[in-house]
Amino acid sequence: MEGNVRLLINNISVVYSDVIQVLKGVSLTIREGQIVSLLGSNGAGKTTTLKAISGLLKPENGRVTEGSIEYDGKAVQNSSPEEITRKGIIQVLEGRQEFKYLTVEENLRVGTATRWGKPYQKDLDLVYHYFPALLARKRAMAGYCSGGELQMLVIGRALMAHPMLLLLDEPSLGLAPLLVKEIFQIIKRINEEQAATLMVVEQNANMALQIAHYGYVMENGKIVMENSAQELRENPDVKEFYLGTAASGTLKSYKDVKAYKRRKRWL
Amino acid sequence: MEFFLQLLVNGLSLGFLYALSALGFVMIFKSSSVLNFAHGELMAIGAFIFLALSAWAGLPILLAFVFTMIGSFTLGFILEKFFLRPLIGEALIQVIMLTLGLALMFRGLLLFIFGGDIHDYPDFLPEALTIQWGAINIPSVYVAAFIIGILFLILFGLFFKYSSQGIYMRSVADNQPAALSLGVHVRRVFALSWAIAGLVCAISGIVLGIINGINVHELSSIGLKVFPVVILGGLDSIGGAILGGIIIGLLESFTGGYISTSLREIIPYIVLIFILMVKPYGLFGLVEIERV
């Protein structure tokens, strides 16, 4: 299932405010129809990678200084977010950035900004089909919705834009286990039914690797490992550091961890 | 009784004028959360362009009006591009101070060019608009202000509630990064809202100019009167601006008629403070949603 290359990141470096270097030569490839997941610790540069793709570095005074990002064969690095979104790359920001004072439906309508003037009723129906919970709350002010509803809302909002490449930043952050599962199931369905290409940045490596086709691991602004999701799931290091399963395959208990480290501290 | 009715009518018409001039203000606030202290000066600029074109250059009224609209639209656009845009992301107080600085600049410039005298437009409104009802007389210009006010209210109300562009504008004021991530053209939204605001300011400036004569000091002080009006109604509410305008207009008219003319100027501010103590977001303003 080697599809066409949708997005090719070629050895990029990203610098904020001309001083702080966050990415140091990152390369990755996203093929059409795939879900690619990007794992890594906090501060490793995952979000920056997403923002480099979607053009949102600019408002934060960041810049791609080296390397290139090619989307469908055309270089898009350092383009404005308006141009990039109109090419079909939509990022769902971390931490549910809803429009608090707009109703749920109005929030969804903002998603039509890249194709202003075109009919959108069918897309609304589609979003409500994926997220029936939103239909019930469509006239509610988004600021009063629960965390789960908001996560659905921001993903739904991005779907309204007919994304060719959807970038999801921590979609499971702060969600209950059941909801995490639901969100990931829907992400998988979107990938399968809408033939959308997705890139998921996740802390919950377990879930992310279950739905992904391919995965990358980032540390300190560099890609340190890449492989098919299947292979990554089997990799002992990934198991140890990201999945939290010991070599024996059972879930590690936090009790052991704390006892060991505490002893270390006292000695 | 007749005195009361005349005060009532005066207050209502004055209120509509205030409401009209507040609309441009709300427009800017709704899309970019900027409090524009140069509002009165923008009105004055519109009024003076129209004066220059109609009275001095001798253009036909309609043509002069169209050119004034184009000019003020462009002015709003330029203001945003060169002065407001560099400040995106800066602290509130800096934006406020910038508009205060712009106000000083414009006032100085207008005084330099046109002087501090009162000018008048040639008569052009049809007499037919005048309403004579018993002893009560409503001059045509007030009727015109009323019609324009209602028109704008409906137009803007529908625009922000239902049109996609209106929703994009509100989304930008709400959460800029998120709007950017969805491809809303943030810069265009800002520019557009300032341009439209410039246009609305010019219209209200012209209407005020017809009534009171055109004078820089007068118009810029009415620009400050906009604040009690919009705050009373709630900064982001168009209906609130209209209602706030009417309340302030009536208050002024009755205070002036029954108590004293000197208190008249200050009464909006006193009432404003009391209302804000009870309703901190004005009568119709959105209550801030806070989550911890």
Next chain:
Amino acid sequence: MKAFRGNPSIFSSARPEERRAGLEVKDLTLKFGGITALSKIDIAVSTGELVAVIGPNGAGKTSLLNCITGYYKPQEGQIFFNGDEVTGLSTHHLTRKGIGRTYQNIELFPGMTVLSNMLLARHVHCRYNVGKAALFMKSVQDEEVRHRRILEELIDFLEMQSLRNQLVGSLPYGMRKRVELGRALALEPKLLVLDEPFAGMTLEEKEDMVRFLMELNEAWNQTMILVEHDMSIVMSISKRVAVFDFGVKIAEGSPDFVQNHPQVIKAYLGDTSKIE
């Protein structure tokens, strides 16, 4: 410089009665915007306990914490802390009474250094008044130095020595969570309220955090109430778990009991962690 021996004096020197933290919530009901966020909630936390509150998003967990810390005013019901009724008291009062908390979305002051953030929390323990502060008298200086010393202990305890003078805004997410814990601890709270302290953390950061919380709880008898979604952590560190759904407490008991409670599985945990 004396090396740190894992013994913050602000905790070890405090007498047990000063660390007493009995919280009792009775019949608590909270409504807003036409929605009942909490209905008739009873929950009690006694000194030295670590109680976890779990439940789906929007179940009212954070609302409960907000009631306990005074951000929301409940319509019905009472909250007692150490025997005194504290229902409806404002947040700063409750902080003074010894309830400290961290926030779901990290409410640090990003423009300040780690140290300033923590120094801020010493506000309740500062005794000088405006006049003395204005003249910067000797007693004020001494007190400032004393607080600084206490913070140094906390910084050592949380292993943040290298971050001391860094701006909070420049720290990675996981570290900010740790700073926020440090700031809450600087309040010397009797009851520590934690709202999703592990959200968005990597495995390693979670392990560190577990370590700090366990040490606080076990070695210094710190009373804690915790809202968290990571079940493996909740199940391994808490002594008692309360489960909320739609503003109602549907179960309460030991981690094992809750884990196997059919209603909890249905509403919250789901049956497996696999996606079909």
Next chain:
Amino acid sequence: MRKLQFHPCGNFNVSYKEELAIFDTDFGRLWMWIGMLLLFAVVPFISSAYFLYILNTIGIYAIAAVGLNLLIGFTGQISLGHGAFFGVGAYAGAILATRLGFPFWLSVPLAGVVASGVGMIFGLPSARLKHLYLCIATLAGQFIVDYVLVQWESLTGGAMGIVVPSASLFGLDLGSDRSFFYVVFICFVLMTWIAVNLIRTRIGRAFIAIRDNDRAAEGMGIPVFPYKLLSFAVSSFYAGFAGALYAYYMMSITPEPFNLGLSIEYVAMIIIGGLGSIPGAVFGSVFIVSLNEVLSMITEYLMNIGASTGVALTIAPLREFIYGLAIVLFIIFEPKGLAEVWRIVRSSFRLWPFSY
């Protein structure tokens, strides 16, 4: 004797106490003493009367600007009524001196207290109002105070104003520019020192916390509203104190100068100087007062040469234009203000000639 430290090349503080110091090097402290010496022993004797007048005006404005920066820059409560509080102080000082015959040393601080009371009244809306709404409430305060100053004729003398007796301290006449210079600048140094002290203790930390995130401040046990009121009180005390000095210095006052324009000037001072910076407030007042003087000198000059040709009247508004332009340019090109410029200049000097 320990080695004097000139260049901070890192954080070498050995005791916690050193962190509390205002200047982080001995070099800085040395400069401060040299500056003080110059200010008090040299400047008054080499300056002309006109220059002393400008310096005194700067000193008076700087006191009020430091107060306003405590409120806006540190506590984050936007006020457009500082000019009115300055006016309240001026009037309170004048009334205390003329009606009650209070001596100078007593009526000035008392005027500060009166202004602080009025400031607290107009700070009350801050209990529920935030940001723009509060800004407009203080604007309302400005207009109301203006109105009272003009209308309460029995107390304020209406538009005629009050003539203030010349200031004297323990028998010493302070009527001359030079003797008043000492009064103004001793007060200025003391008030600035107090402001710095407030900032580096829990009071200032609470202010900053309220500015940055009032909900979290609340969670740190800081009672937000009392602190906001305190900030209003302190800031209007500074304004009132400065206002009373102004009244004594000008010898007669009318309501006219204490209008919205003055409030705007104060905000301009702290923004141009640098929000949330005590030296910034001082830089800002130097800048604004000098700009005012230069502009009026230029207009006067132009009016003199243009008096015969009739352009005199049309030149005056240009002053307003340039004033506005200066503010606008400053905000666009150096939004962090002169304090930031000063910091950059200083650090490049410190590192010179090896700036890398």
